[in-house]
Amino acid sequence: MQTAEPPISYFMEQAVENRDLISLAAGLVDGDTFPVAEVRAAAEEVLGNPDAARAALQYGTTQGHAPLRDKIVAKVCQLDGIAPADAHLSADDVVVTTGSQQLLYLLGEVLFDPGDIVITEAPSYFVYHGILASLGVRTLTVPMDGDGLITDALDELLARLESAGELERVRLIYTVDYFQNPTGLSLSRRRREHLLDLVRRYSRRQRILILEDAAYRELRYEGDDVPSIKSLDADNRHVVLAMTFSKPLAPGLKTGYALMPRDLVGPVLRFKGNHDFGSNNFAQHLLDRLLANGIYERHVRRLCDAYRAKRDVFVTALRDEFSAASGVRLTRPKGGMYVWLEAPEGFETGMGSPFLKACLREGVLYVPGEFCYVEGGPRPTTQARLCFGVATTDQLREAARRLGRAARSAGLPRLSLPRMARCRG
Numbered sequence: 001m002q003t004a005e006p007p008i009s010y011f012m013e014q015a016v017e018n019r020d021l022i023s024l025a026a027g028l029v030d031g032d033t034f035p036v037a038e039v040r041a042a043a044e045e046v047l048g049n050p051d052a053a054r055a056a057l058q059y060g061t062t063q064g065h066a067p068l069r070d071k072i073v074a075k076v077c078q079l080d081g082i083a084p085a086d087a088h089l090s091a092d093d094v095v096v097t098t099g100s101q102q103l104l105y106l107l108g109e110v111l112f113d114p115g116d117i118v119i120t121e122a123p124s125y126f127v128y129h130g131i132l133a134s135l136g137v138r139t140l141t142v143p144m145d146g147d148g149l150i151t152d153a154l155d156e157l158l159a160r161l162e163s164a165g166e167l168e169r170v171r172l173i174y175t176v177d178y179f180q181n182p183t184g185l186s187l188s189r190r191r192r193e194h195l196l197d198l199v200r201r202y203s204r205r206q207r208i209l210i211l212e213d214a215a216y217r218e219l220r221y222e223g224d225d226v227p228s229i230k231s232l233d234a235d236n237r238h239v240v241l242a243m244t245f246s247k248p249l250a251p252g253l254k255t256g257y258a259l260m261p262r263d264l265v266g267p268v269l270r271f272k273g274n275h276d277f278g279s280n281n282f283a284q285h286l287l288d289r290l291l292a293n294g295i296y297e298r299h300v301r302r303l304c305d306a307y308r309a310k311r312d313v314f315v316t317a318l319r320d321e322f323s324a325a326s327g328v329r330l331t332r333p334k335g336g337m338y339v340w341l342e343a344p345e346g347f348e349t350g351m352g353s354p355f356l357k358a359c360l361r362e363g364v365l366y367v368p369g370e371f372c373y374v375e376g377g378p379r380p381t382t383q384a385r386l387c388f389g390v391a392t393t394d395q396l397r398e399a400a401r402r403l404g405r406a407a408r409s410a411g412l413p414r415l416s417l418p419r420m421a422r423c424r425g
């Protein structure tokens, strides 16, 4: 049995048991943003037409509702600034999945044998590490900086594996390349090109794939969008782009999708057939309506406004608590839902640490950064993932204050002067 209890369960339980607790741990979506009226109108539209209603309530196909797949291609092309006529992709390259999570698992089932190698960012989306462990995969990691995964370090790792005769076991590079969970960082344009170049170059005996997990792509609060790695993969050979409607719309619909090399579609569908022979068909018909009438796009714009305000409040409140002099470093994400905190050397944030205990006493919770690193590799114990998705702006201000108090009581030196005093100073 390779499947361990995921650490996130502990944090979910804490959040449910202590009502006064402000949880920055679970990566949930803000329920206040859900487009309830719009989804109801879409449901009425589907159910109000007897033929449409019967089609939506019937089983769908394993690959997914064809009109929705068309709209998905158009949407991704629009994000990438490509005219659909110029795209090297069509609805045949799309598979609709039960959340993007299902795709992450399915692709692993299709591709990996025990002992195969997958390379991820360090830190990375820890739920994916669980999938890799359950499939018996060896996970190696590459560090990140402000521009995302350090592709020169990946080059060195691949060269080392080649020298050791292990290059043939490398199947896939996994990147959460927009506003990464957990750091909030994105992969720069130059590194996207370099990454694709590397997988092409090192695909000697077998093809190495990039799994581009763009779950947070549409939650951008500033700056210009960057083209997906998929859009650079002109012969549709090396990149699987996984996206989802969970973050930009509603996770309750649990609908994700992937654009992938054509030769992978069949094998993925065979495995998906074994799992469920098709994701929730009704949800797909609703999404098709929401995309058709422009409601989805309008909603994403509103959502970004709401999250941008939260991010601004949270980052400002955190900076008030943790001045630069405290040695604490914080990311200021341009999108997504996560701030990454790095405490100075020696200030522990892990399970059982004085800081985590103090946070629980104060009533605030975060995910210890160590969970975001694979077991067996280097696991820094001084970091934390802070999700600003669910809490209200008032709660985010209060959460930052509680984190500050907890840090001081756990021994971090006096972190900041009160705002006024600093202004005068």
Ligand SMILES: Cc1ncc(COP(=O)(O)O)c(C=O)c1O
Pocket (backbone or CB within 6 Å): 027, 098, 099, 100, 101, 102, 125, 176, 181, 213, 215, 243, 244, 245, 246, 247, 251, 254, 255, 256
């Ligand atoms: C990076 C990343 N990928 C994939 C998922 C899976 O989301 P879903 O299955 O709801 O699409 C999540 C959810 O938190 C995520 O953070």
